[in-house]
Amino acid sequence: MDPTILDRLLAIGSLLRQDERRALHGTSLSEPRLQALWVLHHSGPISQQRLAQALHATPRSVSGLIDALERSGHVERSPHPSDRRAVLVSLTALAVDLMVRMQDDRLRLSESLRDAVAPEDRDAFERGVDEVFWSLNDRHRTRSVQGRHQH
Amino acid sequence: MDPTILDRLLAIGSLLRQDERRALHGTSLSEPRLQALWVLHHSGPISQQRLAQALHATPRSVSGLIDALERSGHVERSPHPSDRRAVLVSLTALAVDLMVRMQDDRLRLSESLRDAVAPEDRDAFERGVDEVFWSLNDRHRTRSVQGRHQH
DNA sequence: TATTGTTATACTCTATAACTATA
DNA sequence: TATAGTTATAGAGTATAACAATA
Numbered sequence: 001m002d003p004t005i006l007d008r009l010l011a012i013g014s015l016l017r018q019d020e021r022r023a024l025h026g027t028s029l030s031e032p033r034l035q036a037l038w039v040l041h042h043s044g045p046i047s048q049q050r051l052a053q054a055l056h057a058t059p060r061s062v063s064g065l066i067d068a069l070e071r072s073g074h075v076e077r078s079p080h081p082s083d084r085r086a087v088l089v090s091l092t093a094l095a096v097d098l099m100v101r102m103q104d105d106r107l108r109l110s111e112s113l114r115d116a117v118a119p120e121d122r123d124a125f126e127r128g129v130d131e132v133f134w135s136l137n138d139r140h141r142t143r144s145v146q147g148r149h150q151h
Numbered sequence: 152m153d154p155t156i157l158d159r160l161l162a163i164g165s166l167l168r169q170d171e172r173r174a175l176h177g178t179s180l181s182e183p184r185l186q187a188l189w190v191l192h193h194s195g196p197i198s199q200q201r202l203a204q205a206l207h208a209t210p211r212s213v214s215g216l217i218d219a220l221e222r223s224g225h226v227e228r229s230p231h232p233s234d235r236r237a238v239l240v241s242l243t244a245l246a247v248d249l250m251v252r253m254q255d256d257r258l259r260l261s262e263s264l265r266d267a268v269a270p271e272d273r274d275a276f277e278r279g280v281d282e283v284f285w286s287l288n289d290r291h292r293t294r295s296v297q298g299r300h301q302h
Numbered sequence: 303t304a305t306t307g308t309t310a311t312a313c314t315c316t317a318t319a320a321c322t323a324t325a
Numbered sequence: 326t327a328t329a330g331t332t333a334t335a336g337a338g339t340a341t342a343a344c345a346a347t348a
Contacts, residue, residue: 006167006261008280013164015287016157032315049329059330061316068314085324085329110157116286121275128268128276129159135267136166183338200306210307212339219337236306236347 009132016109023105024098029072032057034102036065037074037091041099045090047080074098160283167260174256175249180223183208185253187216188225188242192250196241198231225249 003011021031029037032055039054040046046054052062066089069075074095080086091099117125154162172182180188183206190205191197197205203213217240220226225246231237242250268276 004258004261005264005277005280006257008284009160009163009264010167010171012160012280012284012287013167015284015291016161016164019287019290020161030314047329057315058317060318060332063330063332064315080329083325083329085322087330106157107155110155113156113160113283113286116282117279118282121279121282124272124275125279126156128272128279129156129163131267131269131272132264133159133163133166135264136163136170139170140166181337198306208338209340211309211341214307214309215338231306234306234348238307 019109020102020106023109024102027098029074032061033065033069033074036062036069037095037099038102040075040089040091041096041103045078045088047083047086048089049086051089069095170260171253171257174260175253178249180225183212184216184220184225187213187220188246188250189253191226191240191242192247192254196229196239198234198237199240200237202240220246 017031021034024034027034036051036055039051043050043054048059048062048066051066052059055062057065066075066077070077073092075089076092078088078090080088114122114126168182172185175185178185187202187206190202194201194205199210199213199217202217203210206213208216217226217228221228225243226240227243229239229241231239265273265277
């Protein structure tokens with residue numbers, strides 16, 4: 001049976017995740033930890049609470065991730081300047097270097113994906129990807145709303 | 152900053168995984184367990200060894216998955232007819248029903264993804280998705296070969 | 303000797319609930 | 326009262342290594 005668009009998109013998603021993991025070859029960081037560093041790289045120092053929201057994770061999970069990343073020398077905890085309950089998490093120089101390299105790798109990967117598409121198809125391809133993204137986003141928004149009503 | 156093609160494709164991959172999980176609303180099966188059932192649905196009864204290869208997992212992990220799926224009534228273990236070391240894993244009627252529903256859901260989802268793309272862009276979009284898939288596949292094949300050489 | 307699947311052990315991620323120290 | 330982050334506890338998935346049964 002021919003693979004459907006769904007099969008292809010699922011396969012692409014999984015290949016991309018592998019690609020991202022392998023790009024940072026010097027590190028043995030897991031995907032959740034890399035994702036946490038990635039968020040911090042773009043947000044600047046934030047509290048664990050806000051990090052948990054950004055990662056769609058529980059505060060407990062974030063505690064574990066930050067514990068591990070602190071031990072490996074990728075993040076530092078410091079007291080929040082105005083709220084003594086909270087903790088500010090920030091990247092170390094080691095992690096910043098890593099994230100800069102990751103950003104470069106992502107840009108190169110993104111360009112190579114675009115190059116893989118025949119020039120005459122590129123615009124239609126990008127529009128299609130965008131439309132599929134938004135249609136999926138709508139599905140999930142609708143579902144969340146329904147879910148809330150059922151409560 | 153505008154999202155790149157890479158950002159979009161990664162987001163789509165993650166939304167699709169959520170969608171697939173939620174489609175089987177009657178079940179509380181995790182993604183690895185669903186994936187194991189999905190493979191068995193398409194392969195027919197196979198040994199744990201072959202299942203491990205198909206899932207790119209270790210035999211130990213498969214033991215755990217099959218233990219859990221046996222307890223929940225989704226698979227059965229039976230002796231292999233010609234190799235007394237091996238175990239044949241097969242789906243129960245319950246799991247077959249579930250996989251048939253999953254197949255229907257996937258087909259519907261795939262059609263709705265195609266419908267989300269403007270009609271004049273659909274062919275170019277499908278070609279683009281295919282080309283991106285194969286370019287990523289090539290990257291990984293090349294990398295595996297390099298990896299083997301480095302050994 | 304090699305292979306199949308197990309037990310033993312350990313690490314990571316996740317979640318809920320109870321707790322503390324602040325706000 | 327509510328919030329931030331912790332400890333306590335549990336479950337799922339993964340991996341390596343050693344082992345028994347069988348090929």
